[in-house]
Amino acid sequence: MPQSEQKLIHTFSALADIGQEVAHKYNFHEMIRTSFHLLLGSLAIMRGGIARYSRFGHELNFLAVRGLGDDFPVSASIDPADEREFLTAGMSAIEVSQAKMLIFFQRYQPFVEKKGIELIIPMIVHDELVGLVMLGEKASGEPFNSADRAIVQAMARHIGVGIYQRNLLAELERKAEQNRRLYEEMRLTYADTVKSFAAAIDYKDKYTEGHSVRVGKYSELIAKSLGWSEERVEGVAVAGYLHDVGKLTVEKRIINSPTRINAKESAELSKHPVVGYDILLPIHHPYTDVPLAAKYHHERLDGRGYPDGLRDDQIPYIAKIVNLADSFDAMTTNRPYKARRPAHEVIEDLQRNSGKQFAPELVTALCEGMLDELEGGSEDKSFRRLLGREYMEAEGIIPMLRNALNGINATGSLTLIASE
Amino acid sequence: MSITQEADIRREGETAVVYANEYLNKITGEKIERECRDKIAAGCSRLLVSFRDTEIVNSIGISILLGVIDAASGANAEVVFTDVNPDTAHLFETLGLSRHARIVTA
Structure with a gap:
């Protein structure tokens, strides 16, 4: 094979390989190293380096070097005037002998000359300087001719595209991280706002202090017991916190009445689910169905609830959870007209009303959550914190919960068969 | 032709014998250069690179060989390429x- 033909094939193979490297390598540093070998090996160039340019710090950082010695700087600053000069040069190789007017060259002259750098090729993509390629002498000792320059410029262009892609990706990752942080901050702000609302609702009702917060927590515990995702658990907790927001418009006198309220007052109080829905609907919640939970948290499976008398399948699932959490808290706390009921009575009530007022699988989830905490299967002590240790650890509660779970499961199956 | 993934380097007195094999042509061939630098640092004055099992050498291979030459020149060590096919x-x-x-x- 004639000498020139063999050299041409060798060089063009390198050019083809570098294109593939840049297009297909996912590991940026490996892509740079391989491309650097291909560049040096294409014309047997003894020494050189590839540097990435940071336009924020006006700094070159060397990603790969060969034969420049240990004292060669790993990074170098570039004057804005140099950047303009490089942009003007485009992708053309600049001979070091012609680069002496550059501030960059003057600053690093001892290194550049001592290390035998002959060519500097700015890598420019979309009118942006992304880096520099520096090349020393060829192994043959011959100077770079115009064909050699065209080849190294083409290869540098490929490497420049690789660096540009990496910069874009890094920028994208930075923005994604920024968005993630922003979202997290918004989520926390939202959660704090919701809790403040819950506290405001509870503040109005001196007899049920902490009710909304507890309903939020019970709703969360039920959803967790159902094995829901973190996001859905958060959503149902929010629905619990805000379920009584409509009470903000009910007269304090009615809410705080120490005796049973009359029919007119009861009608006024019964409006709070719909009012709550109207308050929550215009708000863009990060979770779905929060307004529906407020509207339907007094509906019952048997259709005897309010405001619309919906039946089982018509009631949004989130409202069923909040309904159970709301009733559970009502039963387990002291009210002006009713004392807190003992744990065994509450469990019996849940069992009795499973399939009538409460969805059986939700009662199961609540009982399982309590049982799990009592039997040490869960490190979460939320039920103890909410109900008090003595209440939760009342004698006989564990067998009662187990018994209830068996009974509820059977009821659930029967309900399913009947409905089919 | 055998393709090995590890650099095959032996020391015989002051000579380090390197078997280039096919992986010289890949980024993994960088190990040859590193090993050669180590052998020179350990006192070898002659690097003998055998191309017995190497059919072709691409640009990556050339670059790695230039690295071997660079390592040797810094220590005035001799580099010999043996069993090289005519192409x-x-x-x-x-x-x-x-x-x-x-x-x-x-």
Whole structure:
């Protein structure tokens, strides 16, 4: 094979390989190293380096070097005037002998000359300087001719595209991280706002202090017991916190009445689910169905609830959870007209009303959550914190919960068969 | 032709014998250069690179060989490329590697 033909094939193979490297390598540093070998090996160039340019710090950082010695700087600053000069040069190789007017060259002259750098090729993509390629002498000792320059410029262009892609990706990752942080901050702000609302609702009702917060927590515990995702658990907790927001418009006198309220007052109080829905609907919640939970948290499976008398399948699932959490808290706390009921009575009530007022699988989830905490299967002590240790650890509660779970499961199956 | 993933390098007195194999042509071939630098640092004054099992040498391979030459020149060590087939010898000649290393054809 004639000498020139063999050299041409060798060089063009390198050019083809570098294109593939840049297009297909996912590991940026490996892509740079391989491309650097291909560049040096294409014309047997003894020494050189590839540097990435940071336009924020006006700094070159060397990603790969060969034969420049240990004292060669790993990074170098570039004057804005140099950047303009490089942009003007485009992708053309600049001979070091012609680069002496550059501030960059003057600053690093001892290194550049001592290390035998002959060519500097700015890598420019979309009118942006992304880096520099520096090349020393060829192994043959011959100077770079115009064909050699065209080849190294083409290869540098490929490497420049690789660096540009990496910069874009890094920028994208930075923005994604920024968005993630922003979202997290918004989520926390939202959660704090919701809790403040819950506290405001509870503040109005001196007899049920902490009710909304507890309903939020019970709703969360039920959803967790159902094995829901973190996001859905958060959503149902929010629905619990805000379920009584409509009470903000009910007269304090009615809410705080120490005796049973009359029919007119009861009608006024019964409006709070719909009012709550109207308050929550215009708000863009990060979770779905929060307004529906407020509207339907007094509906019952048997259709005897309010405001619309919906039946089982018509009631949004989130409202069923909040309904159970709301009733559970009502039963387990002291009210002006009713004392807190003992744990065994509450469990019996849940069992009795499973399939009538409460969805059986939700009662199961609540009982399982309590049982799990009592039997040490869960490190979460939320039920103890909410109900008090003595209440939760009342004698006989564990067998009662187990018994209830068996009974509820059977009821659930029967309900399913009947409905089919 | 055998393809090994590990650099096959042996030391015989002051000579380090390197078997280039096919992986010289890949990024993994960088290990050859590192090993050669280590052998020179350990006192070897002669690097003998065997191309017995190497059919072709691409640009990555050339670059790695230039690294070997660079390592040797810093320590005044001699570099010899042995068992080189005629095409590869021709390429080394064309690219100027023969100015820095003695070429012994197969």
